[in-house]
Amino acid sequence: MITNAYINRAIDYILNHINENISVDEIASHCNFSRYYFSRMFKAETGESVYEFIKRVKMEQSAFRLKVEKRRSITDISCDYGYSSSNYSSAFKQHHHLSPMEFRRSITQISLTNPLFNKAAVGLESFEKCTQKISIEVLEDYPVIYERHKGSYGNLSVHWGAFQEKHKEHITELTLFLERTYDDPSITDIDECLYDICMTAPEGCQLKNTYVIKGGKFAIYHFKGFVKQIYTAYQSLFNVWLPQSSCEIDHRYGFEIYRKIDNGSMYMEIDLCIPIK
Incomplete structure (x- = not known):
């Protein structure tokens, strides 16, 4: 459980501004702490540095957008999270081990394995049934x-x-x-x-x-x-x-x-x- 009220305040701030170029200094200031003290506190509470957390959330939320917004271009989605097209592709592949295009092509198949219950197979419902x-x-x-x-x-x-x-x-x-x-x-x-x-x-x-x-x-x-x-x-x-x-x-x-x-x-x-x- 994340019990520290200041860290939860910081997480809320990050989640609500994840499509902006937020910095560690900005978040520390939002919580009224020095960068050094806040960074130590965040890592102790979450197991990740502030920078690692921000980057991971950007990579994973943008990946979710690639999954559900199939009509939008990869470039448009990368811009939503503050990346140029080339920088996004590099950062995305480093995190997901797939390019954004490869991810978009394969994510439906990846989704057919339930990671919560012994990797059970998943049968997707039709659009009409949904x-x-x-x-x-x-x-x-x-x-x-x-x-x-x-x-x-x-x-x-x-x-x-x-x-x-x-x-x-x-x-x-x-x-x-x-x-x-x-x-x-x-x-x-x-x-x-x-x-x-x-x-x-x-x-x-x-x-x-x-x-x-x-x-x-x-x-x-x-x-x-x-x-x-x-x-x-x-x-x-x-x-x-x-x-x-x-x-x-x-x-x-x-x-x-x-x-x-x-x-x-x-x-x-x-x-x-x-x-x-």
């Missing part, structure tokens, strides 16, 4: 209590149990449980994924570990199934539905809303909320 499960909605803002983790999504159930026990006095029949996942595990190393587990904060909540998940326009995939099938649903969204739909994903981060969970069978009903323009 469309039957998707609604376009405008969601409200959600003030939430949260905890941030870096690691495998496979550890979520353990973290959720501890989180709910810790905050049980704030849970009512109206509480919603949400999850914010920042990475696609077909792109990001499974042990480097960043995610927030959240619950709606009651009015007047005085806890410090709170923020607001911004609402707006979303494509919402209404998932009904078992935990092992969630990866398939996401990959169908990313590889099939988004590239073929008329919807454009925007630069907000998506999240999930848990509607129903059977802890015995692990049957779940979850809204997978993908931000669109």
